[in-house]
Amino acid sequence: MVATQRAQQQRALTTRARLLEATFEGLLEDGYAATTVGSVQARAGVARGTLLHHFPTRSALMAGVVEDIVERRLEVLDDSLPVDLSESASWDEVVDLVWRALRSPAYTAALELWVAARTDPDLREALVPLQQRIFAAVHRSVTLLVGADHPQAAMLVQFTIDLLTGSHLAGVLEPRLGTDRVVEAWKVALRTLAGAWGEGRAR
Structure with a gap:
């Protein structure tokens, strides 16, 4: 059970890091207006629900960056x-x-x-x-x-x-x-x- 929880936590951290990296790259390459929740989702290759689980709003995502x-x-x-x-x-x-x-x-x-x-x-x-x-x-x-x-x-x-x-x-x-x-x-x-x-x- 402990090993499973650790694996889940690591996956969550990895996903969060991927989302932040995708947002950072989007800001650099496309600017703020074009770095939408949808564009970050596509760039990171995750489901929309996964993104919203980590960052419920676009502002929360940007604050995370x-x-x-x-x-x-x-x-x-x-x-x-x-x-x-x-x-x-x-x-x-x-x-x-x-x-x-x-x-x-x-x-x-x-x-x-x-x-x-x-x-x-x-x-x-x-x-x-x-x-x-x-x-x-x-x-x-x-x-x-x-x-x-x-x-x-x-x-x-x-x-x-x-x-x-x-x-x-x-x-x-x-x-x-x-x-x-x-x-x-x-x-x-x-x-x-x-x-x-x-x-x-x-x-």
């Missing part, structure tokens, strides 16, 4: 980041990390959902708690990298996230010339600000 992104796909939230906390990361490394995260497939899929949630009350209700979790986790992770004892670590991290997010969004529809120079210029400015405000552990 965001949670999956938080848990598995965003490098900036990865607990296994190879950082020796006895030596904090450099500000340049932090900029590179955030910039990679913003250009990742994970962020692209999440962006599809955030834009859709602006005019979809059910989706917005499902995503707001996850949004708060993402923002808090990103801020905590990056602050940990630079060393929380820097007197302005929180502010400098927020500057970095906001500036790089804006630079990325400005080039979503069409790549903008000079964006890489903006990123490199911010590294210089960030090092200057960090030094002027009390360098602490960040280099």
Whole structure:
């Protein structure tokens, strides 16, 4: 009996993972509007009842994808980041990390959902708690990298996230010339600000 229950639980987890992967791929390839319950069902190769058992509504399915992104796909939230906390990361490394995260497939899929949630009350209700979790986790992770004892670590991290997010969004529809120079210029400015405000552990 125990073995049977474990097998059933494993099958359920496998099916759930397949549904989330199908939804993630749909968001990347087709966008939010085209990633319907029916399209995910077809892509995952499961019965409609099976999908609805795991995710009763489309909003629940999309919230599940965001949670999956938080848990598995965003490098900036990865607990296994190879950082020796006895030596904090450099500000340049932090900029590179955030910039990679913003250009990742994970962020692209999440962006599809955030834009859709602006005019979809059910989706917005499902995503707001996850949004708060993402923002808090990103801020905590990056602050940990630079060393929380820097007197302005929180502010400098927020500057970095906001500036790089804006630079990325400005080039979503069409790549903008000079964006890489903006990123490199911010590294210089960030090092200057960090030094002027009390360098602490960040280099």
